Amino acid sequence: MRTPIILCLSVCLIAAGCGPMDKGNSEAVKKEMEDRKVKHVLPSQITDKAKERGLAITDAAQKVLLQTLIKKIESEGILGAVEYCNLNAFPLVDSLSKANHVAIRRVSNKWRNPKDAPTDDEVAIMEAYTYSVEQGQAPREEVFMEDNSTQVVYTRPIMMGAALCLQCHGTPGKELTQEVADKIKGLYPEDKATGYELGEWRGIWKVVFEKKELVLEL
Numbered sequence: 001m002r003t004p005i006i007l008c009l010s011v012c013l014i015a016a017g018c019g020p021m022d023k024g025n026s027e028a029v030k031k032e033m034e035d036r037k038v039k040h041v042l043p044s045q046i047t048d049k050a051k052e053r054g055l056a057i058t059d060a061a062q063k064v065l066l067q068t069l070i071k072k073i074e075s076e077g078i079l080g081a082v083e084y085c086n087l088n089a090f091p092l093v094d095s096l097s098k099a100n101h102v103a104i105r106r107v108s109n110k111w112r113n114p115k116d117a118p119t120d121d122e123v124a125i126m127e128a129y130t131y132s133v134e135q136g137q138a139p140r141e142e143v144f145m146e147d148n149s150t151q152v153v154y155t156r157p158i159m160m161g162a163a164l165c166l167q168c169h170g171t172p173g174k175e176l177t178q179e180v181a182d183k184i185k186g187l188y189p190e191d192k193a194t195g196y197e198l199g200e201w202r203g204i205w206k207v208v209f210e211k212k213e214l215v216l217e218l
């Protein structure tokens with residue numbers, strides 16, 4: 001919340017200018033005071049902003065993960081890439097969270113890293129997604145905003161969009177070689193993220209915004 005402080009400073013400086021205030025100056029003060037008034041924004045403007053920023057942030061995150069993954073597979077093969085994801089998926093996503101002043105995470109009902117399992121707060125969201133998938137609908141992006149919460153939550157489905165994904169999330173003995181399956185089991189003894197098919201719903205991206213940050217951008 002830097003803006004109000006800067007605005008306040010400029011108001012104070014104008015007000016503290018030497019000599020009696022002439023008309024021009026007092027007009028400037030009036031204008032400045034009006035600018036400082038709390039913005040009246042509609043909830044729909046906030047959800048639209050959350051969608052716009054959520055989409056851009058998750059696009060960027062997806063791109064970074066995919067590009068890094070492809071590079072690693074090319075240089076070190078699938079086994080090396082599994083190890084790389086194990087060490088770097090979280091730091092990569094965390095650095096994007098910091099850069100964007102949000103909390104980004106991936107959530108899956110059939111997770112590989114136990115940290116990606118739904119938390120108590122996320123169970124209802126995941127149930128809603130599961131329900132729409134079971135109904136044969138394509139999962140969609142959503143925004144959750146409660147009146148008395150200071151946060152706004154954006155979610156977006158992650159799909160098994162490429163054959164490449166199945167090399168580490170497909171069926172062992174089929175797309176997933178025994179060697180890769182063993183490596184994954186070693187790193188993630190509780191792994192649930194195999195047996196996926198191409199085009200299947202995999203989980204969600206979740207981005208938590210501070211509501212006031214979104215309002216400031218309107």
Ligand code: HEC
Nearest residue numbers: 081082085086089106108111112113116159164165168193
């Ligand atoms: C080289 C193997 C490999 C490939 C290829 C791969 N993944 Fe993963 N994936 C992993 C590993 C390892 C993790 C766990 C990362 C961690 O520990 O944070 C993971 C985690 C995930 C997660 C986080 C949820 C969870 O289960 O923990 C999602 C979502 C995901 N992968 C989707 C995909 C998609 C979509 C593709 C294709 C674009 C893909 N993966 C390709 C190895 C792979």
